[in-house]
Amino acid sequence: MDRWMMPSMNTALDPFPNGWYVLAESKDLAANTHMARTWMGREVIMWRDQDGDVLVADAFCPHLGAHLGPEAGGLLKDNKLVCPFHGFEYAHSGQCVKVAQGAVPGAIKLHTYPAHEINGLICAYYDRTGKAPEWSVPEVPESDFTHRAFVKRRIRAHPQMTSENSVDWSHLLYLHGYDNLEQRADTEIDGPFLNAYYAFNRSMLTPVLNRFRFRFRFEVDISVWGLGISIVNVHAPEIGLKARQWVFATPSDGEYMDYWMGAHVFSAPRLGGLHWLPQGFILPRLSKLFAQELSTEVSFDEKVWSRMAFQPNPRLCQTDRDIFRYRRYCEQFYPDNESCQPSA
Ligand code: FES
Ligand SMILES: [Fe+2]
Known part of the structure; x- marks a missing residue:
């Protein structure tokens, strides 16, 4: 499927916006x-060599097209990737260094993608025209991600539509049931980076977190780094909770995407004596619970996303000022396409 389209849609949104994806x-x-993935409508391999460097490349051998993933028989030998069909060998640069017989034609090379390892993640950059990235994924201050937890799902949605939630504050009230929502500062846009700031009252959905049945005030700073990666810094001052949520939307086949919902709790809430427990014990467990909480919350959105039609000319109302700005922000990820923008 070349473009993301619902059966009832009379318009389409390019399923593969340019940007960094996890x-x-x-x-x-x-x-x-090495391992294989379906990513941005293509089969790719990720290969970490013996020095620890990561390569992301198209999975099909430039010779006759054998798949180079481990399931197909592609193997690593002496820091080379060996094709299972005729034994061509590729160096970690992607360059072919050995063919069945004779000299190696210089043109035999894997098609590679810019890859960047940061914040404990392997990210690759996609550009429809193959241009090099002009920005990179920012680094967060912490360096230890061992207790960050993720829930991953394959969902039928488009990354522009899922990231739009970051500025769609009226859905926080209606769909998620928050109240007393306040926009703590204006939404900021700087090139591929967008930041939004809210505060609201909400209770927890996960039974073990909601056993106290309290409704707390949360302050959140949302950072959107292109359409594939968002982080949310969460602070609930009344109870001392501090956490970071991680959300990744990685298109796979043009209709579905791999959606990651993660949490990393830094400071346990002062509830039921939780904060008295050893940090090494409680923080990993709370991170798992908060990732589950995020996933439960996203299941409400998912029910909508998986059936919605993209409206290129949405009829916006007074509360939707940031949606208009968000749609303009999105234009940069489709530089060569008509798309996706609302009329004023
Ligand atoms: S298809 Fe890979 S070596 Fe022939
Ligand atoms: Fe939402």
Whole structure:
């Protein structure tokens, strides 16, 4: 499917906006291993060589097209990737260094994508025309991600539509049932980076977190880094909770995407004595619970996303000023396409 389209839609949204997308957590790709993924409508491999560097490349051998992933028989030998069909060997640069017989034609090279390992994640950059990235994924201050937890789902949605939630504050009231919502500062847009600031009251959905049945005030700072990666800094001052949520929308086949919902709790809430427990014990468990909480919350959105039709000319109302600005922000990720923008 070349363009993301609902059966009832009379318009379409390019399913693969330019930008950085998360392929894996760094810890899931050991040195001297490789794995295959469907990413941005193509098959790719990720390969960490014996020095620890990561390569992301098209999975099909430039010779006759064998798949180079481990399931197809592609293997790593002496820091080379060996095709299972005729044994061509590729260096970590992607360059073919050995063919069946004779000299290696210089043109035999894997098609590679810019890859960047940051914040404990393997990210790759997609550009429809193959241009190099002009921005990179920012680094967060913490360096230890061992207790960050993710829930991953394959969902039928488009990353522009899911990220739009970051500025769609009226859905926080109606769909998610928050109240006393306040926009703490104007939404900021700086190139591919968008920041939104809210405060609201909400209770927890996960039974074990909601056993106190309290409704607390949360302050959130949302950072959107292109359409594939968002983080949300969460602070609930009354109870001392501090956490960071991670949300990744990685298109796979043009209709579905891999959607990651993560949480990393830094400071346990002062509830039921939780904060008295050893941090090393409680923070990983709370991170898992908060990732589950985020996933439960997103299941409400998912029910809508998976059936909605993209409106290129939405009829906006007074509360939707930031949606208009968001749609303008999105234009940069489709530089060569007509798209997606509301009329004023
Ligand atoms: S298809 Fe890969 S070496 Fe022939
Ligand atoms: Fe939402």
